[in-house]
Amino acid sequence: MAKSALITGLTGQDGSYLAELLLDKGYDVYGLVRRSSSSSFGRINHFANKIHVISGDLLDQFSLMDAIDQAQPDEIYNLASQSYVPLSWTQPALTAEYTAIGVSRLLEAIRRCKPDARFYQASSSEVFGQPDESPQTERTAFRPRNPYGVAKAYAHWMTINYRQKYDLYACCGITYTHESPRRGAEFVFRKITRGAVKIKLGLAKELKLGNLDALRDWCHAEDVVNAMWMMLQQNKPDDFIIASGETHSVKELVDCAFSYVGLNWQDYVSVDPQFYRPDEPVTLAGCVDKIKARIQWQPKYSFADLVESMVEHELKDLTDGGA
The missing domain is CATH 3.90.25.10 (UDP-galactose 4-epimerase, domain 1)
Known part of the structure; x- marks a missing residue:
């Protein structure tokens, strides 16, 4: 029986590459898409007929629970957020609602509806802000310097807390800047x-x-999404920096x-x-010693x-x- 996966942020750069990767691996792929008159499906048009699109929103707890009930996913990847740093200064509250509180809603939906699902939370190097060391490791202190980084730090620690409190398989990938033609x-x-x-x-x-x-x-988004998938295939959940090094x-x-x-x-x-x-x-530069040693990830x-x-x-x- 094929594995199933639910991706939030399906139409973004990372979501589109991850969906392709999972389809190639034989997954049933579900994507959570916010209902909007301006939603762009340009990045997924070439495989849109192979995936299941579910309407939902990180602002709406019940839509997340409904999406999980419908998809019954083995794996859930949260790639949705308000991710443009300059915009986080002009819309700090909205950034917090999506990028921080939205993750709380999703974690609670997982706990209530599919606690055996494996969860990936897209963390960001912006949590380090102005770090006291370079390169940064998984143990470097968080010092975010913008509302987006603050929201990502909240989401990161909530994911770890749900892992510890409820024994969820929940991981954070601290991604550095990654690019592609879909950027x-x-x-x-x-x-x-x-x-x-x-x-x-x-x-x-x-x-x-x-x-x-x-x-x-800088690294390629294809390498980043491969790392995400590899993180959820391990025996135990853990957090990793994903970067070029x-x-x-x-x-x-x-x-x-x-x-x-x-x-x-x-x-x-x-x-x-x-x-x-x-x-x-x-x-801001990531040390990739841990991810290379623990899960044998290597950028292509x-x-x-x-x-x-x-x-x-x-x-x-x-x-x-x-x-």
């Missing part, structure tokens, strides 16, 4: 790869960026993307102070592979008539 265009990685291709094709003349010396730990500067990313299309980035890129983030005295994509895949996608998209 939103407002994020800097895609802004750079798309900007380079637009300039190459004559659709733009320049690209304005913030601090080129800022360091990031490497840092690269924005300047390295720019150089790599522009070089791939045969351009010298210095001819086209300018620095605009409005895109600067606040000072980051300690770099290198940094160069990731940049190449993103640039190739933009070339195809923009030459096929994308804007």
Whole structure:
């Protein structure tokens, strides 16, 4: 009998890749989708006929219980949240409702309706905020510096508390920045790869960026969702950092993307102070020793592979008539 899985945040970058992974493994896949006139199914259109879509909302306790009753999932992956950090400052209460309290509602629904289900909670490196060490490990203290990070910290600790109090199989994956061609265009990685291709094709003349010396730990979303699945296949639940284990500067990313299309980035890129983030005295970089040792997870994509895949996608998209 096939396993079943319920994914919240199905239509997002991670949800779409995870659904594909689980379908390939023979799962019955259910996706919780918020009923909205603006819901976008673009990322899942190519396999939408293979999954079961359930209407529900992290703001509505009963819709979560109904979804679990309907799907009877062996595994539940919570990937839904208000995840854009700048928006968390303009909508802090809504961010808390979805990203923090929504997880409490989901954990309670699991406890009441399907306590034997295995649960994955998408935690975030934003919980570390301004950490006192780099790279960070699973034992690094949480010091979130924005409403999104605060909400994710709450969700992380609630998941651990439900695991300890009710003996649920519940895990947190502390993910660092991860990219793919399905990434939103407002994020800097895609802004750079798309900007380079637009300039190459004559659709733009320049690209304005913030601090080129800022360091990031980037990996591919496909590698991240594979780690999520592997975490739920272990004998005991545990929490893991999911990252590349490497840092690269924005300047390295720019150089790599522009070089791939045969351009010298210095001819086209300018620095605009409005895109600067606040000072980051300690770099957010994940130590992946634990996840590699405990569950033998290994990223498939290198940094160069990731940049190449993103640039190739933009070339195809923009030459096929994308804007």
